[in-house]
Amino acid sequence: MLGSVAAVLLLAAPLARAGVIASGTWYEFSFANASPAIGCAPADPLGPICIASSGNNSTFADAPPWTFNAATSALLTVTSAFSNTNQFEVFDFGASLGTTSMPSGQGFCGTDPDVCLQDTNSSHGSFMLGAGDHSVTIDALRNSVSAAYFRWDPQGAAVPEPGSLALLSAALACLGAAVCRKRAA
Numbered sequence: 001m002l003g004s005v006a007a008v009l010l011l012a013a014p015l016a017r018a019g020v021i022a023s024g025t026w027y028e029f030s031f032a033n034a035s036p037a038i039g040c041a042p043a044d045p046l047g048p049i050c051i052a053s054s055g056n057n058s059t060f061a062d063a064p065p066w067t068f069n070a071a072t073s074a075l076l077t078v079t080s081a082f083s084n085t086n087q088f089e090v091f092d093f094g095a096s097l098g099t100t101s102m103p104s105g106q107g108f109c110g111t112d113p114d115v116c117l118q119d120t121n122s123s124h125g126s127f128m129l130g131a132g133d134h135s136v137t138i139d140a141l142r143n144s145v146s147a148a149y150f151r152w153d154p155q156g157a158a159v160p161e162p163g164s165l166a167l168l169s170a171a172l173a174c175l176g177a178a179v180c181r182k183r184a185a
Contacts, residue, residue: 019062019067020067020068020069021061021066021067021068021152022068023068023070023074023151023152023153023154024057024151024153025057025058025059025151026053026055026057026058026059026113026114026149026150026151027058027059027060027061027066027149027150027151028040028050028052028053028058028059028060028061028081028113028147028148028149029047029061029064029138029147029148029149029150030047030048030050030146030147031086031138031140031145031146031147031148032048032140032145033140033143033144033145034139034140034141034142034143035139035140036064036137036138036139036140037064037088037137037138037139037140037148038063038064039060039061039062039063039064040060040061040147041060042060043059043060043061043062044060044061044062044063046063047060047061047063050147051082051111051147052111053081053111053112053113053149054110054111054112055111055112055113055114055115058113058149061150064136064137064138065135065136065137066135066136066137066150067133067134067135067136068133068134068136068152069132069133069134070129070130070131070132070134070152070154071131071154072131072154072155072156073128073129073130073131073154073155073156074128074129074130074131074134074152074153074154074155075126075127075128075129075152075153075155076090076092076097076126076127076128076129076134076136076150076151076152077117077124077125077126077127077150077151077152077153078090078100078124078125078126078127078138078148078149078150079100079113079116079117079122079123079124079148079149079150080100080103080109080116080122080123080124080146080148081109081110081111081112081113081116081122081146081147081148081149082108082109082110082111082146082147082148083108083144083146084103084104084105084106084107084108084109084119084121084122084123085103085105085142085144085146086103086123086140086141086142086144086146086148087099087100087101087102087103087123087140087141087142088100088123088125088138088139088140088141088148089138089139089141090125090127090136090137090138090150091136091137091138091139092127092129092134092135092136093134093135094137097127097129098125098127099125099141100123100124100125101123101124101125102123103121103122103123103142104120104121104122105121106121107119107121109121109122113149113151116149128155129152134152136150136152138150
């Protein structure tokens with residue numbers, strides 16, 4: 001009986017879930033060997049304790065998937081940190097966006113994601129995303145234990161839908177015709 005009650009309570013317990021991630025912020029995630037990435041404690045209670053970034057504008061990621069809604073196209077950037085031996089495959093709603101660059105396996109770029117992004121020995125990649133909802137997961141491709149960073153940033157103005165573009169074109173054509181009639185009169 002006690003085992004049944006414990007099982008029901010365990011099933012009813014809330015699972016670690018990711019919250020919405022903000023643009024313009026570096027999120028530190030962790031991984032162990034060639035496996036899916038996870039967050040960092042305390043943001044992800046199931047994740048390991050990570051080392052805080054020495055740079056500005058970063059936070060620990062909670063449990064994946066990491067979700068956001070981009071009003072315009074967005075640039076998702078992933079960079080290795082700490083040891084320059086890691087490489088990643090990045091997914092949006094389970095579809096592969098591609099992999100980060102091949103690391104040189106030499107050196108230690110430190111804990112600042114901006115510095116690691118500029119380090120030619122570190123693995124990093126940028127992935128263009130369309131406007132709308134996104135659900136990002138990351139897989140580590142190499143056997144190591146470490147942490148890395150990701151962020152997303154909006155890119156440019158929203159692209160109008162085809163129907164809106166057709167309506168705007170028709171309005172401009174009517175306006176042009178009216179101007180031509182007025183000049184002819």
